[in-house]
Amino acid sequence: MTALRKFIEGLPKTELHLHIEGSLEPELMFALAKRNNISLPFKTIEDVRAAYQFSELQDFLDIYYQGMGVLQTEQDFYDLTMAYLNKVHSQNVMHVEIFFDPQGHTERGISMDTVISGITRALEKGQRELGISYKLIMCFLRHLSEDAAMETLEQALPFKDKLCGVGLDSSELGHPPSKFKNVFARAKEEGLYLVAHAGEEGPPAYVYEALDVLKIDRLDHGNRSLEDADLTARLAKSQIALTVCPLSNYKLAGVKDMSKHPLGEMLSKNLNATINSDDPAYFGGYMNENYLAVTEALDLGMDEVITLARNGVAATFCTTAEKSAMMQKLDDYLDQWT
Numbered sequence: 548m549t550a551l552r553k554f555i556e557g558l559p560k561t562e563l564h565l566h567i568e569g570s571l572e573p574e575l576m577f578a579l580a581k582r583n584n585i586s587l588p589f590k591t592i593e594d595v596r597a598a599y600q601f602s603e604l605q606d607f608l609d610i611y612y613q614g615m616g617v618l619q620t621e622q623d624f625y626d627l628t629m630a631y632l633n634k635v636h637s638q639n640v641m642h643v644e645i646f647f648d649p650q651g652h653t654e655r656g657i658s659m660d661t662v663i664s665g666i667t668r669a670l671e672k673g674q675r676e677l678g679i680s681y682k683l684i685m686c687f688l689r690h691l692s693e694d695a696a697m698e699t700l701e702q703a704l705p706f707k708d709k710l711c712g713v714g715l716d717s718s719e720l721g722h723p724p725s726k727f728k729n730v731f732a733r734a735k736e737e738g739l740y741l742v743a744h745a746g747e748e749g750p751p752a753y754v755y756e757a758l759d760v761l762k763i764d765r766l767d768h769g770n771r772s773l774e775d776a777d778l779t780a781r782l783a784k785s786q787i788a789l790t791v792c793p794l795s796n797y798k799l800a801g802v803k804d805m806s807k808h809p810l811g812e813m814l815s816k817n818l819n820a821t822i823n824s825d826d827p828a829y830f831g832g833y834m835n836e837n838y839l840a841v842t843e844a845l846d847l848g849m850d851e852v853i854t855l856a857r858n859g860v861a862a863t864f865c866t867t868a869e870k871s872a873m874m875q876k877l878d879d880y881l882d883q884w885t
């Protein structure tokens with residue numbers, strides 16, 4: 548395992564499912580709370596970490612929305628994003644496609660401009676100085692109304708040049724993708740890519756809706772698709788990419804035992820799965836830890852790890868030339884490894 552661990556650590560990787568607010572480490576949460584004169588319901592960093600015990604998605608979301616309350620200024624969003632980029636740079640991540648949740652901020656009186664400016668200022672610096680290329684995806688909170696999502700899209704359109712796509716996240720059960728049919732159609736008209744969380748806690752029917760009603764370009768999670776043989780066959784045939792988040796599934800109790808993680812079945816059924824970290828500050832690991840967790844638990848070999856990394860390049864929203872350049876970096880790494 549030690550050799551495979553080293554191989555994973557050095558492997559050039561892409562991250563396609565990361566909520567930037569979910570990369571807020573307790574240390575930065577305390578620092579920002581102090582800077583902004585906000586009182587937290589925790590005394591120490593250990594208290595914060597101790598509170599990160601979740602038995603389902605909603606337990607996590609409650610604490611996640613509370614945590615993001617410390618983000619107030621453009622500099623806060625910049626610092627948050629820069630901390631994430633520095634971390635993944637140390638893990639040999641070469642490209643990121645990150646989510647943000649504007650409604651978690653605009654609802655608190657923070658402007659769209661503040662949020663997008665801070666995040667993109669850091670992403671630009673990351674590209675220049677760390678060599679990490681990026682895309683930014685704006686998510687709608689599905690527990691809120693479609694009207695609220697539409698208003699959010701309108702607020703974001705002046706910044707459209709900074710956005711690559713839109714997504715759908717937050718509490719899945721009771722909020723099917725079809726609720727957001729019109730706003731996704733509008734985003735598509737604007738030339739944005741479409742992704743949605745589906746099949747994380749929700750049933751296969753939600754994945755069908757994400758595909759057929761929202762017409763997504765990439766599926767976030769998708770785990771419960773495997774309960775439906777026709778859907779599984781369709782995902783394999785279409786080769787739509789799934790952004791799988793192993794430690795997230797484990798911490799949110801969708802997967803009780805990592806050795807039973809559905810990634811094994813996804814790979815054996817030829818689904819186009821990728822590895823991602825979701826909310827690394829809350830779930831105990833960034834990219835390397837996620838790769839390592841499934842590699843160990845599912846006893847994956849080097850070939851499967853390489854397949855996952857290649858899938859992660861092919862599934863980006865980059866141009867063909869950009870994807871070729873990333874595949875080349877992967878090949879160069881493989882050449883010097885053997």
Ligand code: ADE
Nearest residue numbers: 566716717718744825826
């Ligand atoms: N928002 C942040 N992380 C999420 C997740 N794993 N599922 C749904 N919404 C989220």
Ligand code: ZN
Nearest residue numbers: 566716744825
């Ligand atoms: Zn997510």
